[in-house]
Amino acid sequence: MKLSMLEHFNMASEPWVCSQCGYCRVICPVFDQLAWESTAPRGKIYYMKLLLGGKHSLEQRPFSDKFAERVFQCTLCGHCKEVCQSKIDLTKLWTATRAELGNRGLLPPPAKEIDKAVLKENNIFSMPNSERTIWSMMIEEQVLPRINKPAKIAYFIGCVSAFTGRIASIPESTVRILDSAGVNYTILGSDEWCCGHPLILAGKTFSANRLAEHNLRKLKELGVEKLVTNCAGCYLAFKHEYPTLLGIDPEIEIEHFSQFLSSQVNGGRLKFKPRTTVVTYHDPCEIGRLGGIYEEPRQILENLPGVKLLEMPYNRERSNCCGGGGLLKATNRNLSFNIAEKRLKEAEEIGAANIATACVACKLHMTDVAAERCAKMAVYDIAELVAEFLA
């Protein structure tokens, strides 16, 4: 049978390239929890080979509900891609498969809801986008003058930070740091729309084009040359997904806030006061394995006076996922919590009482899981932690 989205993304031969070695099986956070072949990347890709080769079992519809469910039982952490012997771009393959499910009307309810919300309000929470600066309520006098003010640097907040009150401390801390470093930057305010990454996760890849084009147009109007964001998903969208999946060249420099912050720290533009803290760093999949950013966040932490940085045994490209990505938290809450719990235990086992990360979704997810499952672990976004050290 024909899978048009796989063809569109030039992935239709990949199921044959897979040698079934199973290296992806062992490191997959979902297989680690569920342990059925159909939950492993290897199993899913084999089934796609059966579909493409017309050899699927006659007992079932080509895309069984089970298969659709399995495609979304995935955090898109990219660990499978990292270990693949045959160098298959598996995150792209899973994205294309989700788009295929989208075309066939087989998306799970949370994916449909995100699509609906973004279509209506240009953010994933279905909130009026005019309230996108709600996060800055406590620091309005610092933020409002910057909105839509032309500048070479833009701080892109992202839907999660903008609308989730309990992590408003992340954009607040970011503003404090940027101001302390004397950076001249702009914020799009209600002209900031969802970056489109959640739609790509939700199998609605092409709906992301409209958002990408809008955001880039607004940035250009303000003369922006560099976009900085502390949302790992937004970073991935602007930096990698726009050019590779949507065929759009952002034509501006894209930096994750950890990269930007690292250059500010190295340039001596921030002054810190000492504080004794033992912390481990959790590599977010979307800037780590999928973005190649491993060292900058560590350099920042090592430069904070009084910080002792411990490494978990699985770090950098071998880092285990927190379970919060790929919409898994929405499609299978319990599974995503189990994955996070395991990661929190890894941190506990090395004697860390604090986890720093550089992704708003990781921070939010691990905080929720720690609270619900009684892990005595404080989870920080790196901006929050750095702000606490500001002199």
Added chain:
Amino acid sequence: MSNTYITMDELFAHLSNIVGEEDISEDPLEKSLYSHDTAPIPSFLSKLFNMQPAAIVRPENVQEVAKVVEFAFHRRIPIVPRGAGTWALGGSVPVKGGLVLDLVKLNRIKKLYSDEPSVEVEAGIVWKRLMDQLSGEGYTVLSYPTSAPSSTVGGWISTGGYGIGSLKFGYFGEQIAELEVVSPQGRIQRLTSGSEEPEMKWFFGTEGVLGVITSLKFKIRRKPEKTAVCALYSSEFETVANLLSSLAKAEVVPYLLKFMDRELVELKNQVSRVKIREENFLLAAYEGPASEVTRGVNYFGEEFRKAKAKLAEENVCTHEWEERFNPMRISRLGPTLLAGEVVVPLNRLSATVGGIKLLQKKYGIKLGVEGYVVSRDSALVMAVFLTDERKTLKYTTQFALIKDITDIGLRQGGSPYGIGLWNSFYAAEKYGTEYFEELKRVKKKLDPRGIMNPGKFFEASTRFGFPIPPRFYRLSMAVGALVNRLI
């Protein structure tokens, strides 16, 4: 409980009493994924067998394994033990339906013994996970398969047992002190080298046809003080073969000694970040106390100078050492990668590779050869070629090449690396008639109802109730080769 027939509902009810509903699957999607291993089998061959299991069962401990097997014995239901399904000879694939016994949940380290270092693990533990955990305690294993990132400890002893480290530390079976097995009648037994009826060695390499291995205790070692990797090139394969022999017999035995011929290097270079000079390639890794490693490296230096070979660059050595787990890297060029594997005497290596190269002309296909010296006098040779599974006729006929590769090794005094389903015609040649007859006797005695991984190893038993006659197999492969030449 002696009725042969059982409905799916009854089966599900019985099994869920043992392992719980969560650990049984009869889902068609799942069943299709447990009906194959790494080998892409042409459909004319796979259709001869009933490869779809009735269900997959995942016991969580040896007691559950024993209960499932006991139940299957009473109901005469085939049981197919499965590790990670990373082999290509069909050992973990049903050929008569039945139950796939997935050992994925038997993945714990039971005990680490620090004096005379050894470890007891459950059979389903993945090598890489074990090595990671041992590393944290300052230990590592003696040897491991090239598929260590995904394959299981129980899987390796049930199949080949030779790989990285075998040259220095020997066959995996020689490192095993104790084995826990579940007999085909559901009895849990602990075996040591002194055990009789069953003997421990019977379970080595017999691919689960005599019982289910559930845990193993084997020797490990302190992490080596030093690892050094050196490599060389030569335009002549003969030079590489001679060097492999002398390095394998040296006072300091390399931990790993492998080679690639020029054709394989060319293929690898097309997908590799680090390019290698396109000649025959030899890699030696030394592990151990620093002084010993230095002596080994010095000897390597003397030998390569005598042979007038060319020394490989440091980044190539590092890269190829890291690449030891990735023999299937070139599959992208196929997209299908097929391989024939055979163990040959080291002094016949050059002749074997020469013979394999002649097949290139016969089939009009590029064959790359790589291999490992696995003992002081034998090497495991893998000849790989690229094809395309989607082009059915051509693919089916090229499949015959695997048999030709094996036969060339056999003519040089070698034996197939493993048996499974596809090499069952070679089992007697591999084990020698006497030991093979002993294994047949043991099979009858231990598994009188023939439930344990049936239809393979001793014969290739079709879904139609009769085994494929070896002559038919050979003839069909010969016809395949002929048709391949014609098309």
